[in-house]
Amino acid sequence: MEGPYHIGIDDTDSLTYGCTTYVAANIIEELIKEANFIDYPNLIRLNPNIPWKSRGNGAICLRFYSKKNEYELMDLVLKYVEEYRDKLDIKNQPGIVILKGDVPNIIKEFGKKALNDVITLDETISLLKKINTIYYGIKEGRGLIGALAAIGNTLEEDHTFELIVYRKNYNRKREVDIESVIKFDRETFPFTFNNIDYESGRLLITPHGTDPVLFGVRGEDPEILKISLKIIKFKDADKWVIYRTNQGTDAHFFEFKKIKSLKPYQVAIIKGIVSKKPVFIEGGHVIFSIADDSGEIDVACYEPSGNLRMIVMELMPGDKVIVYGGVRPLNNKITINLEKLEILELINEQYINPICPKCKKSMKSEGKNKGYECKKCKIKVKEKMKITIERKIKEGIYLPPPRSMRHLTKPPQRYGMEKRKWNGIVEEFFGKF
């Protein structure tokens, strides 16, 4: 046996057809006869703000020992990539990287950067040439970025698992019984997550397109996910694969930044003070501003964020918060698209113009440091008046509903359940129906 091999694959799917994990599932089906896997197949979600990403920005890494050499493996992978990729989609630019040996630190750092920043293809190719890899890119090969990043994300700390069931017939309507999914959700809570969005009643385990995925369930360990195969009622299944993944771990949120340093499409974590009152704008979105010692920026909480908008609307200038999100260019400036809000400190008193003791109306300022006067009653007061404000919200962490969470977003029930390391035990992760 030779190895260990690390094969990264990305961008074999498009927005309308195909699925990188399905390419992986077929490769696994062939490899599993002879290869010795040292990890579950890895499904790595990368920076979700990259606009040219494929759906969900997910890449795959397979790690194993094999009797095959790198070139035989490349032929095998390429055969399936060519078979299943969307050849009609010009945006689709698959990339395959094969690394033999241990993953060097420089690739791990590259993988980390791909979670919260923008990486160029030039940067990727110059790194690929420096290390001992063979690689293949179709068209410009933009998928090489994700393929190498997947190899670098070795999931040594927090991770979750996803069991994906693939179907035989892509064009048929999916038959997955919602009652049985509710039962699965109830029986496995809190060890599985995002099965159903109870706020809208939407099933979250099934995709909606014509792709080969029948459903996918996410959770803490492979055993709990296998329960889905017994409880959930479905038809037309072909095979299943369990992936080890960074989904639901907040892996992209690891670096605080200053407002002034933010660049489009980066992941942002900003600690600051609310500087402009939140307002509803057309489309049901909420916009407010925050400031830190380097500048000020708009934060947008979009309509799909559901009830999170109502929390945001209760913020007041002066509140201390941490906003987590993605940097989006909008009307010649940048805005943070809110993914998670942490309220650190709410103000509960405010200084307002004093009220006239006689007529009870707000007094007018006489100019800076000149005090206040009621013109009608001719009463003068020096200082602003301190009032106490009742707040309807509390300090804490607030998230959008499951239906609008990113794949990487850590759901509420996982707080406190984070894993410090992986036990390295690989059990059965592939099966046929």
Ligand SMILES: [Zn+2]
């Ligand atoms: Zn008065």
